Amino acid sequence: MNLLALQAKIKSASDKMRADDNTKNALRYLEQLTWLLFLKVFDAVEETHEMVAEIDGTTYHPLLPKQYRWATWARSSLTGDALIDFVSGDLLPHLREMSGSPRAERIAAIFTEIRTVMKSGYSLKEVIAIVDSIDFHALENHHAMSVIYESLLAQTSDAGWSGEFYTPRPVVESMVRIANPELGERVYDPCCGSAGFLVGSAQHIEGSLKTTEQREQFNHSTFYGQEAGDIAALVGTMNLVLHGVEDPQIVRRNTLEQDARNFSPSEQFNVIMTNPPFGGTENPQVQQNFPSKSAATELLFLQHCMARLADGGRTAIVLPDGVLYRTETSFSTVRRRLINEFNVTAIVRLPTGVFPTAADTRTNLIFFGKGGRTETIRYYQVPPPPKKRSYSKTNPLTQSVLEGAERWIIDGVPDTYSWEVDYDTIVASGFDLDIPWPLAGSVTDGSNADERLEDVRGRMATLLDLAQSLVDANASLADYPLLPTVTLDAWIEESGARAGSATPDRLVGVSNDGGLAPFKGAPAKDQSRYRRLEVGDFVYNPMRVNVGSIALCRREEETGWVSPDYMLFRLKPGAPFDNEYLLTFLKSERGRAEIDRESRGAVRRRLYLDGAKNISVPVPGDPETWSALIASFQAVKRHLRDLPAAAYGALASFESAAFGERTDA
Incomplete structure (x- = not known):
């Protein structure tokens, strides 16, 4: 049976169910078709076990009694x-009352809420x-059924149901290749839907199976999901069975x-891949389950994945832009x-429209592992389609x-759309991960005007949020x-060792907007009094x-030597606020008023370190919320x-495209 013939059979069955009074609604006939297909597939698996047992001279006991077998x-x-009636x-x-083994109980859980039967x-x-x-x-029908079923799911838009679990195949396959699950690892999707990620992982792993023991491990203790x-x-379980996983560990659960906050190592997984529902809300009682x-x-869902990832494991997750930059305390803390x-x-970073059920949502594929902090993130901007x-x-x-x-991610081979961001840069940005493609404004010809205009649209949307x-x-x-306020006297100490006989190798200056940059002026002849700027130092x-x-000074590349006229200090351990809070306060209107009050001099007022120690700073009552702010x-x-x-840059590219050589008639 070829693909077209199989597609015709599914369409014929769907047409008959649409005409039935009890299954006119797309969700109803999809439910009916799904459980019928599942029982037929399950019976085919049981028949295979019986044939193998007969050849081996052993006995296989089917899970279902004879009267409930499809045949x-x-x-x-x-x-x-x-x-x-039957x-x-x-x-x-x-089916709802089956028990006695994990496989039986999984089937019972699947059929617990199945009620649709044609009239x-x-x-x-x-x-x-x-x-x-x-x-x-x-x-060949296994693959064909998957294609047909996913097309049915994609067409089912009632109440946004398909949008909860349908992920485009190219995205699934790419995430699987990057995550690279292997036999011996436990692969998990906490909101598995039609099990696209688990099926993709099964296809990725199956070619490595060599022995009966490996096949058993593949069937029973590799693929886990919750839905x-x-x-x-039911769709997810059947999809995995269709792809050769006889006993997928899918549990129906919210x-x-x-x-x-309480997962043990035995409840954690080596590889987690998921596209969680976003844009929804959860009630306060459910929220209590998360840090x-x-x-x-x-x-x-992101916190759930972090909690269930085993040491040395890795996660690939689809998330909307807001997770990268939203500044509520919970987002900032996570x-x-x-x-x-x-x-x-x-x-x-994906352009809009990749997920048809959320066409205007900007999304990202985020990859992270458990074992050490982040050092460098490889970013990649996927371009929109031409024009x-x-x-x-x-x-x-x-x-x-x-x-x-x-x-770029697997082999480290860069192209126009790839770039890297290091840990210190992320810290300096306040852990804002919404870092746009740096070349978005650098090319002014019309070849990529669409990409640059889309980039600006995304940046403006982020600013509005x-x-x-x-x-x-x-x-x-x-x-x-x-x-109440405290004076800095108890919490800061002078820093900045003198150069002495050392030769300053990198001179650093401070701009009026508070940025550190290489000093462009001529250095003094006597550099022995220049002072060393280290990470964690304030300089003014x-x-x-x-x-x-x-x-x-937040990063190693910002360190260097500053003019002996500059003042340097650092916070002592145990201070009631952190560096970012203190810097923000000192640059605020209230902080500048404190600076003016403690500055000295009739003609050119200066703030010496003794004056800085007298500055009064309000203590944050909730450091976590203040960090987010x-x-x-x-x-x-x-x-x-x-x-x-x-x-x-985008406007220049658009102008170039508008006035470039083209034929419109």
């Missing part, structure tokens, strides 16, 4: 009301005959109802944990578009309490600190700084 009831003379009153109740027993008999005519022993939806759990409470389902406690290796703003159902993403990302976060924060300042120009000329300030400033160059 018995589906091929019997039952029809009309008698068939409906299915509704005997078969389905038995007409005669039409049901016709559909059963169509399903029975499909030969599941033929290997809240009853139909989706993943977010599990306590993410950082949030109503956003995408952030809760990003800090992700960067400091896990190794984020890559972020693939288009985004992908769509009629112009979908293809596998070839993701090949550049795979070469960040601005709304600030509006919300400003409306609820009680969430950012301040305790005593005559211009009141207008913002104060900086924090300060991160939002930093994110807004960075995006505002980067936007003009990108916008002007």
Whole structure:
């Protein structure tokens, strides 16, 4: 049976169910078709076991009693009301009550909520005959059924159901190749839906199977999933069975109802791949299961994956842009944990339209492992289709578009759309991971105007979101309490060792906006009094600190030697605030007023270190929420700084395209 013939059979069955009074709704007939297909597939697997046992001279005991085997009831003379009575009153109740083994209990869990049965027993008999005519022993049909089933899922848009679990095949395959699951590893999807990631992993691993023991491991202890939806759990289980995994470990469960703070090593997995639902909200009771409470389902699923990842394991997850930059305390805290406690290796930035059910949502593929903190992240910007703003159902993403990302992440082979960001840069940005493609504004010919315009659109959308976060924060300042002030005298100490006989090798200056950069002026003849700037040091120009000329050295490449006229200090251990909080305060209006009050001099006022020690600083009442707020300030400033160059570059590219040589008639 070829693909077209099989497709015709599925369409014929669907048409008959659409005409039935009880299965007109797409979800209803999809449920009916799914459980019929599952029982037919399951019976084919049981037949295979029986044939192998007979050849081996052993005995195999089928899981289902003979009267409930597909070959018995589906091929019997039952029809009309008698068939409906058997299915509704005997078969389905038995399946729901199965027990005695993990396989039996999994089937019972799958069928717990299955209720859809066609109203007409005669039409049901016709559909059963169509399903029975499909030969599941033929290997080519396994792949064909997967293609047909995924096309059915993609077309089912009722209540957004398909959007909860349908991920385009090129995205799945690319994520599987990058994550590279291997036999002996436990592969898990916490919201597996139709099990696309697990099926992709099975196809990736199956070629390495050599022995019966390896096949047993592949069948019973490699693929794990959880899924809240009853139909989706059935679809996922059947999809894996169709792809040769006889006993997939899929559990019907609301993943977010599990306590993410108490998973033991035995409950963790080596490889996690998932596309969690995002844009939804969870109730406060469910939020109590997570270290950082949030109503956003995408952030809760990310924390779940972090909690269930085994040491040395790796995760590949689809997440919307907001997770990278949103500044609410929960988002900021989770990003800090992700960067400091896990190794984020890559972020693939996707254009809009890749996921048809969320066409306007900007998404990312994020890859991270457990074992050491993040050092360097490989970013990749997937371009939109030529001369288009985004992908769509009629112009979908293809596998070839993701090949550049795979070469960059797996083999370290860069191209125009790849770049790297190191840990210190991420820290300096307040753990904002929404880092745009740096070349977006650098090319002014018309060849990539669409990419650059889309980049600007995305940057502006991010700025609007960040601005709304600030509006919300400003409306609820009680969430950012301040305790009584303390003077800096007890919490800072002078730093900056003199050069003495050493020769300063890199001179550093401080700009009025608080940036550190190589000093461009001529050095003094006597450099022995120059002072060493190290990571964690504050440095300021005593005559211009009141207008913002104060900086924090955050990264090794910013270290060097500064003029002996500059003041250097650092926070002592145990200070009631961190470096970022203190810097933000000193550059604020209230901080500048404190600086003016402690500055000395009749003509040119200066802030000496003794004066700096007298500055009064309010103590943050909740350091975690204040860190998130300060991160939002930093994110807004960075995006505002980067936007003009990108916008002007995009306009120049568009002008070049508009006035370039072209034929429109």
